[in-house]
Amino acid sequence: xxxxxxxxxxxxxxxxxxxxxxxxxxxxxxxxxxxxxxxxxxxxxxxxxxxxxxxxxxxxxxxxxxxxxxxxxxxxxxxxxxxxxxxxxxxxxxxxxxxxxxxxxxxxxxxxxxxxxxxxxxxxxxxxxxxxxxxxxxxxxxxxxxxxxxxxxxxxxxxxxxxxxxxxxxxxxxxxxxxxxxxxxxxxxxxxxxxxxxxxxxxxxxxxxxxxxxxxxxxxxxxxxxxxxxxxxxxxxxxxxxxxxxxxxxxxxxxxxxxxxxxxxxxxxxxxxxxxxxxxxxxxxxxxxxxxxxxxxxxxxxxxxxxxxxxxxxxxxxxxxxxxxxxxxxxxxxxxxxxxxxxxxxxxxxxxxxxxxxxxxxxxxxxxxxxxxxxxxxxxxxxxxxxxxxxxxxxxxxx
Numbered sequence: 001x002x003x004x005x006x007x008x009x010x011x012x013x014x015x016x017x018x019x020x021x022x023x024x025x026x027x028x029x030x031x032x033x034x035x036x037x038x039x040x041x042x043x044x045x046x047x048x049x050x051x052x053x054x055x056x057x058x059x060x061x062x063x064x065x066x067x068x069x070x071x072x073x074x075x076x077x078x079x080x081x082x083x084x085x086x087x088x089x090x091x092x093x094x095x096x097x098x099x100x101x102x103x104x105x106x107x108x109x110x111x112x113x114x115x116x117x118x119x120x121x122x123x124x125x126x127x128x129x130x131x132x133x134x135x136x137x138x139x140x141x142x143x144x145x146x147x148x149x150x151x152x153x154x155x156x157x158x159x160x161x162x163x164x165x166x167x168x169x170x171x172x173x174x175x176x177x178x179x180x181x182x183x184x185x186x187x188x189x190x191x192x193x194x195x196x197x198x199x200x201x202x203x204x205x206x207x208x209x210x211x212x213x214x215x216x217x218x219x220x221x222x223x224x225x226x227x228x229x230x231x232x233x234x235x236x237x238x239x240x241x242x243x244x245x246x247x248x249x250x251x252x253x254x255x256x257x258x259x260x261x262x263x264x265x266x267x268x269x270x271x272x273x274x275x276x277x278x279x280x281x282x283x284x285x286x287x288x289x290x291x292x293x294x295x296x297x298x299x300x301x302x303x304x305x306x307x308x309x310x311x312x313x314x315x316x317x318x319x320x321x322x323x324x325x326x327x328x329x330x331x332x333x334x335x336x337x338x339x340x341x342x343x344x345x346x347x348x349x350x351x352x353x354x355x356x357x358x359x360x361x362x363x364x365x366x367x368x369x370x371x372x373x374x375x376x377x378x379x380x381x382x383x384x385x386x387x388x389x390x391x392x393x394x395x396x397x398x399x
Contacts, residue, residue, distance in 0.1 A: 002218055003225055004373040010366035011379035011393060014356040017190040020298045022391070023286050024057075026191070029389045030285060031056045033268055035134060035141035037283040038062050040179050040307050044069055044140065048090045052083075055144065056285055062133060062142060063094060065105035069135065071142040072107055072128040103128055136165055137172030138179060139281060139307060160228050160266050167264075168272065171279040172309050180328035181280070181308030181335055187343060189350035191269065191286040191302035192382070197342055197349075198263065198271050199230070199374040207345055211338050213238045215371070223373060230374040233262035249323055250276055253313040265374065267381045278331040282306035299350065308335050 016022055039051045039062055050063040052074050059074040061084055074083050081098040084091070095102040095111075102111040107128035112118060132143045171177070187194055197203065201215040216236035224231035237243060237259045250257040257276050264272045272281045287301040310328040313320035356363040368376050386392040 001221070002223055002370045002373055004370040004376070007370065008368040008373060008376040010368060011376070011383050012192065013393065014353050014360070014363075014366075017192060017350070017353040018300065018357045020288055020300055023190065023300050024288050025389065025391055026386070027056045027286050027288065029385055029391075030268060031058065031144040032389075033145070033385055034266075034270070035143050036060075036285075037139060037270065037281070037305050037307075038071070038142050039140040040182055041135060041138045041140055041174070042179055043088055043182070046090065048092055049088070050084055050091065050094075051088050052086050054086070054287075055142070057288060058144065060131075060142065060144075062140060065094075068105055069133045069140060070105050070107075071131045071133050072103075073130075075128075076101055077109070077126045077128055106130075137169040138174050138177065138309065139168065139172055164228065164264070164266060167274075168281070171272070171274050172281065172307075176312055177279060177309035178312050178324070178328060179307065180310050181306065181332040183306050183336075185304045185306065185339060185343065186287075187302045187304070187346050188299055189302060189346045190300040190353070191284050192378075193346050193349050193353075194284045194302060194304060194342065195265070195269060195271070195378065196375050197346065199232075199265060199378060200372045201232070201234075202369065202371050203345075207341050208338060211334060211341065218371065221371075225373070225377050229264060229266040230377050231262060231264050232374065233260060235260045237261075246277060246327075249327055250311065253315060253320060253323055253327070254311055255314060265378065267378070268385065277310060277327065278335065279309045280306065280335055281308075299354075304339075306335075306339070308332055 016026075036055050038053065038055065038060065043049065043051055044062060044064045047064050047066045050061055052059070052061040054060070059082065060071060061074040062069060062071045072083075075081070076083055076096040076098065078096065078099055078101050081096050083094070083096055083103075093102050094104075100111075100113045101109055104110045107130045108123045109121075109127065112121070115121065129147060132146050134141045134143065201212075201221070204212045205214045216234040220234050220236040222231075222233045224233075247257045247259075259276075261273065261275050264274070266272075269285060270281070270283050272279065274280075282304050284302055284304045287303050308331065310331045311324070313324040383392045
């Protein structure tokens with residue numbers, strides 16, 4: 001059932017979806033308001049493994065030091081050279097490729113070639129900027145709100161409740177789940193557009209008729225509007241040959257099968273969808289194009305980091321392993337198809353937003369239906385967060 005009894009207004013103005021200068025302010029707010037999903041634990045399984053990326057405009061590297069995961073700005077404390085190339089890799093030492101400065105797990109220098117050239121060197125002052133790392137199940141997060149040199153957060157840390165973190169850990173546990181999908185997708189649209197597309201089932205019949213099917217409707221749906229996010233759940237299920245095969249395979253592999261699907265949005269930008277077959281966890285962030293940085297005429301860009309897990313077989317032997325691998329490939333393929341269907345519609349939404357900003361007097365305001373109340377909850381949350389940073393909208397909000 002839904003909570004709303006009437007349609008709801010869209011609180012965030014269209015300009016928030018088109019202005020790249022505002023996009024940068026949102027990047028800053030996001031880095032202060034939550035954990036960043038950076039890797040799967042299997043990508044950092046061995047000592048020396050690292051993953052380097054741009055994370056909300058910050059060059060970041062996460063590395064395994066003898067089993068301890070640490071995160072630093074990917075910038076040398078000497079002449080600010082990039083320490084490791086973007087992507088995955090392995091190295092025996094964590095050192096700068098320019099002058100060979102070597103660093104330990106605490107971010108302090110371990111060896112400086114020709115150290116006599118730096119008399120009275122202060123290892124505490126000239127060290128790498130580090131951030132806390134949190135592993136939840138097989139997922140690795142970095143908290144950019146905390147500088148480990150001072151251990152003082154610049155803003156309140158992530159406030160997800162313990163039950164949600166336990167669910168995330170259980171649904172991605174290495175005991176029962178295997179990684180089958182790891183990807184980063186780019187979208188030519190504002191980051192809020194993909195989030196909003198994930199928060200309603202109203203578009204299923206138009207966009208996902210060959211994959212998800214149709215909207216289960218209010219009687220088969222449950223919405224939860226929570227202080228830290230929102231949930232959607234349904235046990236409606238397509239009666240098809242492939243659905244029947246999935247159920248039989250799951251019963252063979254793990255002994256049971258439940259039809260429920262539920263989707264979680266943890267404010268501001270972490271999403272997860274859970275079934276008995278697959279756990280899909282993803283985070284959507286803005287990207288500022290350097291070519292249009294600070295210019296309101298550029299097209300906003302966003303990206304999604306996504307990880308998918310399917311169930312491991314509880315049966316030993318080649319048949320169980322073969323079916324488990326097949327299930328993983330099939331589920332990953334279906335997830336990629338759904339993501340591609342969404343990716344095709346997002347630029348059209350962005351184009352409409354651009355038109356709305358250019359012709360705001362002729363373009364009607366957006367409106368959310370009762371079935372889209374999770375979008376409204378996201379708008380309320382993000383508007384309040386931006387108010388904290390001096391950018392929110394004033395006025396009354398419909399409840």
